[in-house]
Amino acid sequence: MSSSNVEPQSQSQNRTQPRPQARTAAERGTDDAILDAAADLIVHLGVRRTQLAEIARRAGVSRPTVYRRWPDVRALIGALLTREILATLEGAPQAGPDREAFVERTVEIAVRLREHPVIGALLRSDDSDLLLQYVVERLGASQRGLLEALRTGIEQGQAHGSIRAGEPLELAAMVLLIAQSTVQSHRMVASLLPEAAWRRELARALNGYLAP
Structure with missing residues (x-):
């Protein structure tokens, strides 16, 4: 068989193969329903009492539906944090x-993340190590999204x-580290740094670091 006969067949096969990245509106809706249920449980019950079975029940789906998407609660919470952090950024x-x-925008994002119900619940709980794993100890989708936004802003400022x-x-990586550590340590210094002072001093730290 000549190459001219093979090529159209290959192109036809490529056209009929589904794209694994493509997700239907129904699939995205199911994902959001599951993540919303997890968020509600984390905020009201805490991470330790958030179980996949209860997430599935509240989301109105079967447990296999949840397991097909995330193997355990920690992976699901990682996806939830990514969704919430990127939504806060946007x-x-x-x-x-x-x-x-x-x-000013960086400080505002830091405040919104600090006050976010899910992130705040993790920061206030005994399960803050989970937040550290997904927000501090790895460079995931949420971190890359934050870094890209910071990089763009820094390039504009330059x-x-x-x-x-x-x-x-x-520079973006260091700004992220400064803001993250300030958010994580907020409760520890709340009595020393009231809200207005917290915002002012974070802005001063960032301005001092970035000024020519």
């Missing part, structure tokens, strides 16, 4: 091109002339 007001606007020179991704 919902924050856009910033102008200057450093102060970038810092073009504006209000952010110092340097590799944007390296």
Whole structure:
């Protein structure tokens, strides 16, 4: 058989093969229902009492439906945190091109994450090690999304002339570390840093780091 006969057959096969990345609206709706149920349980009962069987019941799906998506509660919570962190990032007001606007948006995102019901519940619970695993100890989808947004803002500030020179991704990584550690340690220093002071000092730290 000649190559001219083989090629159309291969193209036809490629056209009929499903794309594994494509998800239907129903599948995405089921995912969200499961994640919403997990979020409700975490907020009201805590991580230790959040079980896959109860998540499935509240989501109105079978346990095999949950297991096909996530093998255990920790993996499901990782997906939930990714969804919530990226949604918080997308919902924050856009910033102008200057450093102060970038810092203001970064502080606002930090506050929104700190006050997020699910993240706040994890920070306040004995299960905060789970939050550390998914937010601090690995570079997952949520972290990459945050880094990309920070990198873009830093590049704009550098073009504006209000952010110092340097590799944007390296600066973004350090900004992320500063903001993350401030969010995680908020409860420890709440009596020393009231809300207005917390925001002011975080902004000052970021401005000082990024200023030319």
